[in-house]
Amino acid sequence: MYEIKLNKKVVKFIESRTKAEKKAIKEKFELLMENPYPPHPSADLKKMQGTTTFRLRIGKYRFIYEVVEDERIIYMEKSGSRGDVYK
DSSP states (O other): OEEEEEEEEHHHHTTOOHHHHHHHHHHHHHHHHHHHHHOOOEEEEETTTTSEEEEEETTTTTEEEEEETTTTTTEEEEEEHHHHTOO
């Protein structure tokens, strides 16, 4: 099982979501902790081209993360809507 570490901006982003959105995010994060690599049957994950990062899609939001395999950590670097997160 992996541990998820959140960037401060990701924490702030999650805290500003509605109760239903927070629940959906929590459920997907729990699935991600079991298997952070695509293809994942219950999560929309993709490897980002030309990088070591991955993209998790939850509804209209995107989360960009990197896996530190040695420590079994998933580091959430960015979050936001599709237009904002890839900048």
